[in-house]
Amino acid sequence: MRIILFVLTMLLIDHAYAQSYKKIHRKAIVADTHNDILMKAADKGIVFDQDLTGKTHSDLARWKKGGLDVQLFSVYCDGDVKNPFAFANREMDSLDAVVARNPDKIAKVSSYDELIKTVKQHKIAAMFGVEGGHMIEDDLNKLDSLYKRGARYLTLTHNIAPSWATSAAEETSNPNLQHKGLTDFGRQVVQRMNQLGMIIDVSHAGDQTFWDVIKISTKPVIASHSSVYSLVPHPRNLKDEQIKAIARNGGVIQINFNPGFIDSSFGAKEKAFLIRHAAENDSLIKSGMGDFYTMDYLYNKYAEEANQIRPPLSLVIRHIEYIIKLVGVDYVGLGSDFDGINLTPLQLDDVTNYPLITKALVEKGYSKTDITKILGGNFLRVLKANEVK
Template identity: 75%
Template sequence: MKYLAVLILLVTACKSPTNKKMEPKTYLDIHNEAIVIDTHNDILMKTEDQGVIFDQDLTGQTHSDLERWKTGGLDVQIFSVYCDGNTKNSYAIANRQMDSLDAVVARNPDKIVKVANSKALLKAVEAHKIAAMFGVEGGHMIEGDLNKLEALYNRGARYLSLTHNAAPDWATSAADETTNPDLEEKGLTDFGIQVIKKMNALGMMIDVSHSGEQTFWDVIKLTNKPIIASHSSVYNLASSQRNLKDDQIKAIAKNGGVIMVNFHPNFIDNSFKAKAQAFFERHATEGDSLVKSGMDTWYMQDYLYKKYADEANQIRPPLATLINHIDYIVKLVGIDYVGLGSDFDGINITPQQLDDVTDYPLITKALVERGYSEADIIKILGTNFLRVLDANEIK
């Protein structure tokens, strides 16, 4: 870990030219010198569903593409590998999505590189390339097979979200535990325990975003490595079933893990759900028609938000609402346990000002305005996550 800390200092020093006049640093100076990491982006879902090619300009279609990541100062992207928990052949879908990233990397070796560990990640950042890893969203994608879990790790998956909303049969999700009155058993099964032990042995991070509370506490009891919540926010500020309660946040901090805050308005603003419901009720006839024509509900909502952008903008919470979640975690457990897990391209509406990945610097600006020091901002933007990644790796 000491080696990693020294290497981080060297990389951040190399990212931006020295300020010879020693003028006070602007938020852009801090942002450009920091290692900026986002642990959850769903662009691979759109390569599967819509055939988008993200080394092309996708402005207006998606939140993300290769050039816009660079414009936003992003250094490290964890690419979510996802399909709905009820989808058949999910392991094959996972591999197709991984193929999509591999193809982009092969076409753009001067811009993006897949990395296997924290040292390779930092070398990529030093070379001014985006460092890419996978995070598999949902234990159903290993299809009940530990060999498939290891195969995904070997392809570059560095975390597994144990559940999505529709969970595997070996772990209960937040949706399971809060909405299923017939649920008799909660948490990890015997096979689920094997998954946790296998992940620890591989050096693969355990992601508790979407996990039910009993699953969460089973993990805390079992794991011998720090865990992550790759895209979760604070329950006490927004009472979504999949946000983290104070005792969970404290447990993650005690475990040495990190919580990467989710940008979705529904997970950061308690008033958003009612506003969104009213929006879709106003456009119910059009929305129903689109769904009946075969459009997925999520993409129908995305379509309507874009078509009625001025109206949708009125229900988007301010950027400050997201920063409040960072503040809350810092005040509750300290600066070392929070980071960014945007969920870009897995969410169809964002906070105001965060229109796409080019707007990451506005988060740094907001943190400066809240009084965070440069050292603290650097931790939030990336090095907190790097610490956990390094702690999970098998040396």
């Protein structure tokens, strides 16, 4: 009898615990500041108000299932794409079409107040984040145009940078750069973004570009999808002094789920995977598939091998906790990079798994208030602080 009572008690405790983290997740406003589904819509012609389970990390129904409330949709193209501003607008068209077909499920919002209203209506609040300053084509009028279409942040650089700001990739791979950081026009871009109420995103920025931004921006910045350099010394991650500077600025670092950014051993594992499949990889590249989609193909084809090298969810939490311990709980959030990465951490298979982050944070002993900040509250504070009064 005692054994039965013990088992029943444990089941009740487990049920109460599960209800606890699920309730916290349901009541929080969950915001993800970086998702690349628009890239796949443009490249592959996918329609993401259809069920894309097994094909992508994201679709409209799965966002809702994962409890997501706010999505910043990355608008991205490679630096060698002709007419990148026109390409950006085409990607934006694909989201607008989904919104038009699903007015009861998702809505584009342009302000904090509209966002809150939309979330209360149980719809996903959608905004754009333009990933790469090259997409404004050195024209402030095009920056204004993207803002009017719903872009609420601009990632100043991608790996291939614009003429007016240097990227992390450039600054670390080319020691002979004649100029690092923002040019005079780059400073004009930052100043115009402050005037518009458009958030400056320092993910992908080179160190000098980062410090130039911190010096001149009058508004809080974000790193929309970056992780911690002290844990994983990748050029795309943020060093301790940069994290401290973002905290002093009132900004927020949105942790990226990319295995190479959260797991210091991943690079060697991925290299070994590629060596095992070198001939197939080379053939696919030569066929014109491109590096990103070649890796997608190989990881899907050899899924059992791929699963062996995926880092655990605990490493995502480790990066979140590092920032909390360094500067406090007010300066960290989620920028998954779903559909812009080939592999995800274990348990975070797709966007339905956001609640597992909440569960992990509850298990670590974080309060409901702190978890609510991490899941989206910190980003919402920065969004509101950037708005022009």
